[in-house]
Amino acid sequence: MKLLMLHTDFVEYEPIMKESRVFEEAEMGRRRLEDIILVLTAVEEGDDEVVVDKAVSELKEYSSKVGNRRILIYPYAHLSNKLATPEKALEIIRIFRGKCEIEGMEVYTSPFGWTKALSLSVKGHPLAEQFRSITSGAADTTYVPKALVMEEKIKSYWYILIPNGELIPVESFDFSGHEGLKALAAYEMAKSRAVLQAPPHVDLMKKLEIADYEPGSDLGNMRWPAKGRLIKSLIEQYVTEKVIEYGGMEIETPIMYDLKHPCLESYLNRFPARQYIVKSDDKEFFLRFAACFGQFLLAHDMQISYKQLPVRLYELTRYSFRREKSGELVGLKRLRAFTMPDVHALCADIQQAKEEMLRRLELSINVLEGIGLNKDDYEMAIRFTRDFYESNKEFVTELVKRFGKPALVEMWEERFFYFVLKWEFNFIDNLGKASALSTDQIDVENAERYDITYVDQFGNKKHPIILHCSPSGAIERVIYALLEKAYKVYKEGGKPMLPVWLSPTQVRLIPVSDIFVEDCVALSERLESEQIRVDVDDRLETVEKKVRDAETEWVPYIIVFGKKEKESNVFSVRDRESGSIKQMTLDELIKEIRSKNVGRPYKKLSLPKMLSKRPSFR
RNA sequence: GCCCCGGUAGCUAAGCCCGGCAUAGCGCCGGCCUUGUAAGCCGGUGGUCGCGGGUUCGAAUCCCGCCCGGGGCUCCA
Numbered sequence: 195m196k197l198l199m200l201h202t203d204f205v206e207y208e209p210i211m212k213e214s215r216v217f218e219e220a221e222m223g224r225r226r227l228e229d230i231i232l233v234l235t236a237v238e239e240g241d242d243e244v245v246v247d248k249a250v251s252e253l254k255e256y257s258s259k260v261g262n263r264r265i266l267i268y269p270y271a272h273l274s275n276k277l278a279t280p281e282k283a284l285e286i287i288r289i290f291r292g293k294c295e296i297e298g299m300e301v302y303t304s305p306f307g308w309t310k311a312l313s314l315s316v317k318g319h320p321l322a323e324q325f326r327s328i329t330s331g332a333a334d335t336t337y338v339p340k341a342l343v344m345e346e347k348i349k350s351y352w353y354i355l356i357p358n359g360e361l362i363p364v365e366s367f368d369f370s371g372h373e374g375l376k377a378l379a380a381y382e383m384a385k386s387r388a389v390l391q392a393p394p395h396v397d398l399m400k401k402l403e404i405a406d407y408e409p410g411s412d413l414g415n416m417r418w419p420a421k422g423r424l425i426k427s428l429i430e431q432y433v434t435e436k437v438i439e440y441g442g443m444e445i446e447t448p449i450m451y452d453l454k455h456p457c458l459e460s461y462l463n464r465f466p467a468r469q470y471i472v473k474s475d476d477k478e479f480f481l482r483f484a485a486c487f488g489q490f491l492l493a494h495d496m497q498i499s500y501k502q503l504p505v506r507l508y509e510l511t512r513y514s515f516r517r518e519k520s521g522e523l524v525g526l527k528r529l530r531a532f533t534m535p536d537v538h539a540l541c542a543d544i545q546q547a548k549e550e551m552l553r554r555l556e557l558s559i560n561v562l563e564g565i566g567l568n569k570d571d572y573e574m575a576i577r578f579t580r581d582f583y584e585s586n587k588e589f590v591t592e593l594v595k596r597f598g599k600p601a602l603v604e605m606w607e608e609r610f611f612y613f614v615l616k617w618e619f620n621f622i623d624n625l626g627k628a629s630a631l632s633t634d635q636i637d638v639e640n641a642e643r644y645d646i647t648y649v650d651q652f653g654n655k656k657h658p659i660i661l662h663c664s665p666s667g668a669i670e671r672v673i674y675a676l677l678e679k680a681y682k683v684y685k686e687g688g689k690p691m692l693p694v695w696l697s698p699t700q701v702r703l704i705p706v707s708d709i710f711v712e713d714c715v716a717l718s719e720r721l722e723s724e725q726i727r728v729d730v731d732d733r734l735e736t737v738e739k740k741v742r743d744a745e746t747e748w749v750p751y752i753i754v755f756g757k758k759e760k761e762s763n764v765f766s767v768r769d770r771e772s773g774s775i776k777q778m779t780l781d782e783l784i785k786e787i788r789s790k791n792v793g794r795p796y797k798k799l800s801l802p803k804m805l806s807k808r809p810s811f812r
Numbered sequence: 813g814c815c816c817c818g819g820u821a822g823c824u825a826a827g828c829c830c831g832g833c834a835u836a837g838c839g840c841c842g843g844c845c846u847u848g849u850a851a852g853c854c855g856g857u858g859g860u861c862g863c864g865g866g867u868u869c870g871a872a873u874c875c876c877g878c879c880c881g882g883g884g885c886u887c888c889a
Contacts, residue, residue: 201814259886261815317814323889396882409881519813524883707846734846742850754849768849775849810839812823 195241195249195286196273198234201260201322203315205232207268209308216280217307227302231262232314234270235290237283246286248328250293256324257299266302267291268312280307352383353603355576359591361603372600374622378573379602381628394624395677396525398690402748403811404673405526414523414530416670419811420801421698426533426669428696431795433535433561433666434510440557442508442537447488449513450479457494457644458487470515470530481515485536486662490644493540498648500542503658504550505648508537514668526674527629533669540646540658547636547659548589554663555596558619558632561665564793566693567675571621572631574601578615579608586615593617612639613662621675624682631667631675680748691748691770694790698799701728701787702744706737706756714755717780718803724784725791727799733806741768751783 205227209220233253257263269287271277278286284306295301304310316322352364354375364383369376399405404422408415418426438444450472451458458480470481482488489507498505513531522528539554541547562572574597576590583590583605594601601617616635620628640646641657650656666672680690694700701721703714711732718728731740737754744752752768759765767778778786802808 259814322814393883407881519887704849706848709846736845736852737848739851740849745850752849756848758848766849810822812839 195238195245195328196236197249197252197326197328198270198273199253199256199324199326200232200234200314201262201317202230202232203317204228205230205266205268205312205314207304207313208311209305210311211309212307213309216284218284218305220305220308225304227264227266229262230264230266230302231257231260233265233267234273235267235287236269236271236273237278237286239278241278241282241286243289245328246290246293249290249326250297252326252328253294254297254299260322263298264300264302265294266304267294268304269306349607351580351605351607352379353605354379354600355591355594355603356600357591357595357598359587359594364602367600374570374573375600375602377622377626378575378620378628381622381626382575382602382604393525393527393627393678394681395527395674398677398681399526399673400812401746404677405670406812412530413520414518414528416526416529416531422673424698424797424800425673425692425696428795428797429565429666429669429672430510430512430533430535431797432564433669434508435795436557436561436564437506437508437535437537437665440506440537440553441504442506444508444510445489445492447485447492447509448482449511449515450481451487453478453480457490470517482511483514483516484534484662485509485511485514486538486640489536489538490640490646493538493646494644496646498540498658500648500650500656503540503542503648504546504661505540505658506537507540508535510535526670526677527623527627529668529670532671534664535666535669537663537665539661539663540641540648541661542648542650542656542658544636544659547661548586550661551634551636552592552596554634554661554665555593555617558634558663558665559597562619562632565666565672565676566696567621567631567672567679569597569599571675571679572619573622573628574599574617575604575620575630576601576615576617577604577606579606581609582614590615613637619667621671621678623675623678624685629671629674631671632663632665633667634661634663637662689745689770689773691750694750694771694787695794697748697750698727698801699729699744699747699749700726701751701753701783702740702747702749703728703730704737704740704744704752704754705730705732706754708732708734710755710757710760713760715803717755720780721784722798724788725796726784726787727797729799729801729803729805731805744768745770751787 206224208224209222231253235249253265257265267287267290269283277283287306291301291303354362354364354367356362364379369379399422402421403419404425405416405418408417411417434444453471454477469483472479472481489509493505493507496505510533512533514534514536515531518528518530523530537554539547539550541550559569562568574594576593578590613635616633618630618633620630622628637660641660646658646660647655648658676692676696680692684690691697701718703718705711705714711730714730714732718730721728731744733740735743741752741754748770750770752770753759753765754768755765763779765778765780765783767776767783769776
C-alpha cells in the first residue's frame with residue numbers, strides 16, 4: 195500500500211467519468227474541502243488488514259504531527275506499478291476508511307473508479323508532503339529521506355570514557371553520582387528535546403539590566419545596558435588576558451569576507467551554514483561565523499619556521515554571526531551575533547598538536563574556573579574517529595584524566611569533518627539542556643586549503659596541524675551559564691548572585707539619612723582607590739527600601755551608614771554570600787573583596803555613583 | 813515553515829469565557845516623613861487595549877484577516 199499524504203489549504207475535485215469496471219456511486223459536481231490532509235492511496239497486491247492497520251497508524255501519527263484530523267482518502271492508482279485488482283482495492287480502501295473513522299479522524303472520501311479533475315494547494319511547511327510505503331512484511335520499506343541516508347553514514351557510537359581509560363558503552367554505564375553527564379548524554383542522543391517552560395536566565399537578564407532583546411534589529415542581536423556591558427566587558431578582558439598569558443598573539447581581522455574568494459568559497463561550500471550576506475557595489479560579502487577566516491588568511495601570509503611552533507593566534511570576535519533558525523534562539527544561550535574568543539595554534543605535527551591540546555585543556559578549565567564556573571557545572575564530551583582513537587588511546591584518555599570526571603564519547607567510523615578529534619565542555623541548564631562552552635579541535639584539513647605553511651629543519655615547506663579553541667565559548671553564553679547557575683542556587687533556597695568580581699556594584703553604601711551622604715561619598719572614594727566598585731544610595735527612601743533594592747540587584751556587600759559607623763569605624767556588612775551581617779573594619783572589607791578580585795581585571799563602574807542620578811533602563 | 817502561548821500605561825499584569833464608564837501594583841512627578849538592615853504615608857501623571865476590517869445601539873471583550881514577540885517542534889529535497 196502506498197500513501198502520499200499532503201497537508202493542504204484546500205482540495206477541489208470533480209468526478210468526470212467512470213474509468214474502471216469497479217466503481218462507487220458518485221455525486222456529480224465540484225467538491226471543495228479546506229484545510230485538510232489529502233491522502234492519495236494506492237492498494238497493492240497482497241495488501242491485507244495488517245497493512246491497513248499499519249497505514250492507519252502512520253496516518254494517525256502524521257495527522258497528530260501536523261495537528262489536523264480532517265482527512266480526505268483519495269484512491270490514486272498512479273503510486274504503484276503492482277496494483278491489487280480493483281475489487282480487492284475497493285474492499286481494502288473501504289476498510290481503510292472505516293478504521294480511520296474508528297481512530298477518531300474526520301474522514302472524507304472521494305469515489306473509487308472515476309477519472310476525477312483534481313486541484314489542490316499544499317501548505318508550505320516541511321512536513322506538508324510525506325510518502326509512505328507499507329507492506330505486511332517485518333521489514334517495512336518506509337520512505338527514507340536522503341538526509342537519513344546521510345545520517346546512517348555518519349552513524350555515531352556513544353560511550354562513556356572514564357579517567358582510567360575504560361571505554362564503556364553508554365547503555366551499560368552506571369550514571370549514579372553523575373547526574374550532569376546523564377543529562378548531557380540524554381540530551382545529545384535523544385531526538386525529542388521538548389520543554390514546557392522558558393529558561394530562567396531570560397527573565398534574569400532583563401530584570402538585572404544585563405541584556406535584552408532588541409526588536410529593532412534582527413533576531414538574536416542583543417542590546418546590553420550599562421551593567422550588562424560592564425559584566426561582558428570584564429569577561430572579555432579576562433579571557434583575553436588568560437590567552438595572552440598562555441602565549442596567544444592577539445590580532446584583529448575583518449568581520450566580512452568576499453563570497454568569491456577561492457579559499458573561502460570551498461570552505462563555505464563545505465559548510466553551507468546560514469550566513470548574513472552584505473552587498474557592497476556589485477560584490478557580496480558574508481559575515482564571519484568564527485575567527486578562522488581572518489586568522490587563516492593572515493597565517494597564509496606569515497613566514498613561520500619550525501623553531502617558532504606552535505604559533506598561537508588569538509582574536510576576540512565581536513561579533514561572529516550565524517543565522518541560526520529563529521526557533522533556535524533563546525535568550526543568551528544561542529544568538530545570531532555573538533562574541534567569541536578564538537585561538538588557533540599551528541603545530542608541526544600530530545605529536546606537537548597533542549601536547550598543545552593538553553595545555554589548552556588546562557587553559558580552558560582555568561578560564562572557566564576564574565570566571566566562576568567549576569567542574570561541577572559542566573560535563574565533557576569528546577568526539578573522534580575510530581581510527582584516531584585506535585592509534586591515540588593514551589592521549590584521549592589523558593584528556594579525560596586531566597578533566598577528572600567521566601566524559602561522553604561520540605565515535606564515528608569515518609571522518610566527515612575537517613577535524614579528527616574535538617572536545618567540548620557542556621553546561622547543563624535548569625531545563626536539562628546542554629550547550630557547549632569551551633572547545634578545542636584537531637584540524638587536519640584547513641592548512642592545506644588555505645595554503646598555510648611552515649619551513650621544517652630541512653628547508654621544506656609543510657602544512658601544520660591547526661588547533662581551533664575557544665577557551666570559554668561565546669561570552670554571551672558564559673553569562674547565560676552564570677545566570678542559570680545563580681538560578682539553581684535560588685531554586686535550592688539560597689541567594690542567587692554573580693561572582694563578586696563581575697558584580698557591577700560590589701559595595702552599596704546606604705546612608706541612614708541625608709546628613710550622612712557626604713561621609714558615604716568619602717568612604718566610596720577610599721574603596722575606589724582599592725579598585726572596588728561602589729555606589730551610594732542617596733535617594734530619599736527608607737533604609738528598608740534601599741536595602742531591599744540592593745538585594746534585588748544582587749549587590750554582594752551592603753553597608754548601612756549612620757552615626758554608629760561614623761563614630762566607631764566598624765561596619766555592619768550585609769554579606770550576600772553568607773546571608774549574614776558581619777561586623778568588619780574597612781580594612782577587613784577591602785581585604786576580603788580584593789581576595790575575590792585577585793587575578794581578575796578591574797573596570798570602573800560605568801553608572802552614576804549616586805543612585806538618585808541613575809536612570810532605569812527598563 | 814508548522815504548532816502553542818502572548819501583545820491592555822515606561823514595567824508586570826487583571827479584565828476577554830458571559831459585549832455596557834478601561835483597572836491594579838511597581839515606576840515616574842509632587843508633598844509629608846530625616847529614617848538603622850527586604851517594599852513608610854498621601855496625592856498626581858500616564859493607555860490608538862498590536863494593526864485593519866466585520867457583527868452590534870454599543871467591542872479590550874465576539875468573528876475574519878494581518879503584523880509583532882516568546883516558546884516548542886521540524887526541516888535544511
